[in-house]
Structures are given as C-alpha cells and as structure tokens.
Amino acid sequence: MKTRPTTQLVPHTVDGKTRMIPINVDAPAPPRDWDHLVLNGVTGIAAVVLTASVVWSTASIGDLLGRAVIEPAAYGAAVVFDLAWIACMAVEWLARHDEERAALPRRAGNIALAVAMLAIGAHGKVSGFWEVGIVGALVSGLAKGLWTVVLRHQTPPLDERTRAWIQGELADAGASLALIPVRRQLQRAQAQVDAERAALGQGTDCGSADPDRPDESADDPDADVRAIRPGVVNTKDAVRIAWDSGIREDEVAVRYVAHVTGKAPSPDTVARYMRLLRKVAG
Known part of the structure; x- marks a missing residue:
C-alpha cells in the first residue's frame, strides 16, 4: 500500500498540562483520481x-x-x-x-x-x-x-424543484441587495430634510425649533422628531451627510451631527472632517 507523509495533531502532557502537538506520520495515500x-x-x-x-x-x-x-x-x-x-x-x-x-x-x-x-x-x-x-x-x-x-x-444536473428552490434563494438575496441603495437614497433624502431644519433652526432669532411652540428651546432634543435614530451613524458619516445636504459652516455641521448621532461631537473633529471635504471638493 502506498503511503505519503502527513502531519497529525496528538495530545502530549507535560507537568499535568496537555497540548495538541503536530507529529509526522505516514498515512495511506488515496488512489489517483x-x-x-x-x-x-x-x-x-x-x-x-x-x-x-x-x-x-x-x-x-x-x-x-x-x-x-x-x-x-x-x-x-x-x-x-x-x-x-x-x-x-x-x-x-x-x-x-x-x-x-x-x-x-x-x-x-x-x-x-x-x-x-x-x-x-x-x-x-x-x-x-x-x-x-x-x-x-x-x-x-x-x-x-x-x-x-x-x-x-x-454543470451539475438539477431537477426542476431544486432549480426552483435555488431561484427562490437567489431572489431573496437579490431583494436584500436591492434594498441597500433604496435605504441609502431614503436616508440621504431624510438627511437633506434634517439638514434644512437644522440650518433654519440655527438662523432663527427667537431660538425656537417650532413656531407653534415658542416656549421650547432650540436645543431641546425633543424639538424635532428625526427619522435617523441616534447612534445609527457615527460622526464622520453624519458630517458627510451634512456636506452632501449643502451644509458648509462648521457650527451648523456640529449642531446637525449632535442631532443625528444623539451626542455632542467634538467641534475640532467636525472641523477636521469639514476641511477634508473642502479639500476634496477643490
């Protein structure tokens, strides 16, 4: 019988501690295909x-x-x-x-x-x-x-039922892939709306986020109901969304990132991302 050298893992105990160590052995060689x-x-x-x-x-x-x-x-x-x-x-x-x-x-x-x-x-x-x-x-x-x-x-032969099952699996995977750009488009559209609200809230003299409720502060986290849940995007992604929505001022971008991420970002971090975006935009 033909053999070939191979490596196997075997247990070996030293001082009460067992480890799997490789050893060289001769194993039977499989027949030629x-x-x-x-x-x-x-x-x-x-x-x-x-x-x-x-x-x-x-x-x-x-x-x-x-x-x-x-x-x-x-x-x-x-x-x-x-x-x-x-x-x-x-x-x-x-x-x-x-x-x-x-x-x-x-x-x-x-x-x-x-x-x-x-x-x-x-x-x-x-x-x-x-x-x-x-x-x-x-x-x-x-x-x-x-x-x-x-x-x-x-090509492996497949019966009609197996082909139908495979097509169903591919259809489910294709639907999941198709939803990715749709979700991104919806997120960008909602981000533009949120950025517009943030910009208008920054420029109002009365400091109110809702003209129907003048007693609320613009800094109140409940002033606007936002579709993007806090924590879904990080600071870098939020700055990119704000830039794509037309925001160019660092202060407005800081306010928008705080609303989207649910926490106050570092102004220096936001300013650094904005500088990089300005450099790329030329």
Missing part, C-alpha cells in the same frame, strides 16, 4: 484551442480591417470579435443554475460567434483564398463548441 486528471487535461486542451482561435481570428480580421484603417485600430477592433462571444460564454457559465438567465448570454454568444466567423470568411474571400476563410472560421466554431462541451460537463 483519473477522472479529475482527464478533466484537467481536457480543460487545458480547450484553453489552448481558445488561445489559438483568438490569435487566428485577430490576425485574420485585423488584416481585413487594416485595408481601411491603421493597423493598431484594426487589430484592436479585431480582438473584440472573439472577446464578445467568450464573455457571453462566461456569463452563461455563471448563470448555469438558472436556465432562463443563461438563455440570453447563450443567444448573444452564438450571434457574436456567427459575426466573427463571417468576418473571417470575408477576409478569406477578399484575400482570394476562400478555402482558408472557411477553415479559419471553423476554428472559432470548434473553440466555442469545445468549451461548451467542457462547461456543460461540469
């Missing part, structure tokens, strides 16, 4: 074929376009033909668990491949070697076909 080796070999062959396809199509289409434009622009545009269907094939692989989402990149990849093959065939016709154009176009078709076989082989 020929299926995995063959799959790696096929993937390597597909990568070589794909590289050859990109080189050939770029040279062929670049020479075709070079008859009308300068060579750097011609070859730069030529590489797009193969990169387009390669990118679509990659997106199709990423959406392999959702057949509906994978259908669009699959169709787009086939269209991009057909366009690239037509361009290669056109180069052969223009050059006077239509046979070379046909064979060269088949190189791109074989490359995409080989990669399609490899990727389909690595």
Whole structure:
C-alpha cells in the first residue's frame, strides 16, 4: 500500500498540562483520481484551442480591417470579435443554475460567434483564398463548441424543484441587495430634510425649533422628531451627510451631527472632517 507523509495533531502532557502537538506520520495515500486528471487535461486542451482561435481570428480580421484603417485600430477592433462571444460564454457559465438567465448570454454568444466567423470568411474571400476563410472560421466554431462541451460537463444536473428552490434563494438575496441603495437614497433624502431644519433652526432669532411652540428651546432634543435614530451613524458619516445636504459652516455641521448621532461631537473633529471635504471638493 502506498503511503505519503502527513502531519497529525496528538495530545502530549507535560507537568499535568496537555497540548495538541503536530507529529509526522505516514498515512495511506488515496488512489489517483483519473477522472479529475482527464478533466484537467481536457480543460487545458480547450484553453489552448481558445488561445489559438483568438490569435487566428485577430490576425485574420485585423488584416481585413487594416485595408481601411491603421493597423493598431484594426487589430484592436479585431480582438473584440472573439472577446464578445467568450464573455457571453462566461456569463452563461455563471448563470448555469438558472436556465432562463443563461438563455440570453447563450443567444448573444452564438450571434457574436456567427459575426466573427463571417468576418473571417470575408477576409478569406477578399484575400482570394476562400478555402482558408472557411477553415479559419471553423476554428472559432470548434473553440466555442469545445468549451461548451467542457462547461456543460461540469454543470451539475438539477431537477426542476431544486432549480426552483435555488431561484427562490437567489431572489431573496437579490431583494436584500436591492434594498441597500433604496435605504441609502431614503436616508440621504431624510438627511437633506434634517439638514434644512437644522440650518433654519440655527438662523432663527427667537431660538425656537417650532413656531407653534415658542416656549421650547432650540436645543431641546425633543424639538424635532428625526427619522435617523441616534447612534445609527457615527460622526464622520453624519458630517458627510451634512456636506452632501449643502451644509458648509462648521457650527451648523456640529449642531446637525449632535442631532443625528444623539451626542455632542467634538467641534475640532467636525472641523477636521469639514476641511477634508473642502479639500476634496477643490
């Protein structure tokens, strides 16, 4: 039986204290996974074929376009033909668990491949070697076909119920991600309202936060009901929100940060953040 050196943790006690220490032992070696080796070999062959396809199509289409434009622009545009269907094939692989989402990149990849093959065939016709154009176009078709076989082989088969379950999980995760920018937008909108109230409260002569209640002080924490709960944002975030809302005076920013965070900030800290924002704004 074949063995291989490995490390195991074993208990070792010294002076009544036990620790797990590593020791070197010979463990039985697992049998060689020929299926995995063959799959790696096929993937390597597909990568070589794909590289050859990109080189050939770029040279062929670049020479075709070079008859009308300068060579750097011609070859730069030529590489797009193969990169387009390669990118679509990659997106199709990423959406392999959702057949509906994978259908669009699959169709787009086939269209991009057909366009690239037509361009290669056109180069052969223009050059006077239509046979070379046909064979060269088949190189791109074989490359995409080989990669399609490899990727389909690595895609695990799923029944309809499992696919539906996965789509439901992805939908829940997508809804959570979609709510993030929505919450940020709502927070920015509410922050603008709060900043406007703070600015108006700073500029009033009567010192009242509510004209219907002139006996209340503007410094009363209950003077305004704010949607942003104290403690939700820190001083730096509150200064950024105040800046985005149009506040440029340090004193007004200090007042706004105190309302939003629920505690009086350091005026020096607020002033430092404001200076950084002014420097960035130029």
